[in-house]
Amino acid sequence: MPEGHTVHRLARTFASLYAGQTLRVSSPQGRFADGAAVLSGRRLVASEAWGKQLFLGFAPADGSDAEVTGMTSASDxxxxxxxxxxxxxxxxxxxxxxPEVVHAIGAPRKRIGERETTAPPAATEGSTSEGSTSEGSTSDGSTSDWVVPEPRGQxxxxxxxxxxxxxxxxxxxxxxxxxxxxxxVEARLGPDPIRDDGDVEAFVARVGRSRVTIAQQLMDQVVISxxxxxxxxxVLFRAGVDPLRPGRDVPAAVLRVIWDDLVVLMRDGADRGAIVTTRPEDRGSRPGRPPEEALPPEGRGRTRQNTDGTPGAVPSDQAFYVYHRAGLPCRICGTPVLVKELAGRNLFWCETCQT
DNA sequence: TTGGGATGGCCAT
DNA sequence: TGGCCCTCCCAAA
Incomplete structure (x- = not known):
């Protein structure tokens, strides 16, 4: 489930998994049958992310030898x-x-090396012709006994x-x-902190022009992707900024701090496959604060799918300062974390630490 | 078995 | 601002 770091991670995964390969594209569900027919048999030559958008570039299989990278403008x-x-x-x-599959985090479900125990059904008429395919004839023979699993779900x-x-x-x-x-599409997207071309000053200028709260602007993909x-x-907690403050009232220097922090946090998220914003010294319980187990269930953090279960990962209930921690004591000052619905989304913050 | 959420975004009003 | 769409999963009944 995606914030931008997930999509960047996926872009990397597709590049390492498929770059240069001719892909068979299908739509088992049928709702993308036309698009699949157009792409199938083409070669993956680019895999890019911008904010939450993923772009996979497909060149004609027999076309000019497009490089795997840097061919974003090739007209074919x-x-x-x-x-x-x-x-x-x-x-x-x-x-x-x-091995690449192991690192395909960001997609919460992965089936590594799974094998079908039953013989795949013979290809039938209709949209699922891609169904199950023995890979026994792969040129290098490395996947000789791998059977492509049946699609699961929609x-x-x-x-x-x-x-x-x-x-x-x-x-x-x-x-x-x-x-x-x-x-x-890209022209309509704000700068992306993970990308090398992410433009801090465009972000600062845009936020500073509007009375809309900084919390809402950070979710606006036109402002920042x-x-x-x-x-x-x-990031608002770490910067000590009241999320309800109008964007134009946040000093430019603070906006740059927020951006720089997002660069670090999101690149880290893309690398580890999970969002972790707490500093090690702020995790777990502290003297003078009740353990989380002592709090009512509705106050307890509950976040699914933030990791892929990697051993040694920071547990999701220790990964955040305020997200999904409504009613729990602030990790820094102990004040109960607040939650409020803002523009249809839950906003979490500490009114003591964020002013 | 049901139903409510969930790290989004689009559209109409 | 509210409704709607996409799908899966878990807690409650």
Missing amino acids: VLWLRIHLGLYGAWTFAGAPDT VRVRLLGDHAVADLTGPTACEVITPEEKRA GAGNIYRAE
Whole structure:
């Protein structure tokens, strides 16, 4: 489930998993059958993220030898634009010797090296012709005994490469677009802190022009791309800024601190596959504060799917300062964390630490 | 078995 | 601002 860090991680994953490969694209669910037909048999030559948008570039399989990177303007490239929305997800499965799959975090479900115990049904008429495919004839033989699993759930898109398969469920957006259309989408997106071309000053200028609260502006993808409800709550806490303060009342220097912190936090999130904003010394219980178990259940943090279960990961109930911690004592001052619905989303903050 | 959420965003009003 | 869409999962009944 995505904030921008997840999408960047996915972009990397697709690059390492499929770059240069001719992919078979299908729509087991059927709702992307036309787009799948257009893309299937093309070669993946680019995998990019901008904020929460994922762009996968497909060149003609027999076309000019586009480089795997840096061919974003090639006119014969078609782009698959994907936005996961609130609950879209990629599920990966691959041959047991496909290390990249292990790192395909961000998609909460992954099936690594899973094998079907029953023989795959013969291909039938209809939209699911991609169903199950023995990979026994792969050129290098490395996946000789891997059987592509059946799609599970409402799979909008399936991307099948040489040694892995990726299934997309529940996206908000999933469409094939031209290079010009891609540029038009990007023109409407604010700067992305994870990208090298992310423009701090554009962010600062934009926020400073508006009376809209800083909390709402951090969620506005025109102002800044990639931050979601967790990062906005956490970065405002770390900066000590009252989320309800109008953007124009936040000093530019503080806005730069917020941006710089997002750069660090989101790049870290993309690397580790989970959002962690707490400093080690602020995790766990402290003397003088009740342990979380002593608090009413409704006050307890509950965040699913923030990690992929990696051993040694920071537990999700210690990963945040305020997100999903309504009623719990602030990790710094002990004041109960507040929650309020703002523009349809829950906003968490500490009124003592954030002024 | 049901129903309410969830790290989003679009559209109409 | 409210309604609606996309889908899955877990707690409550």
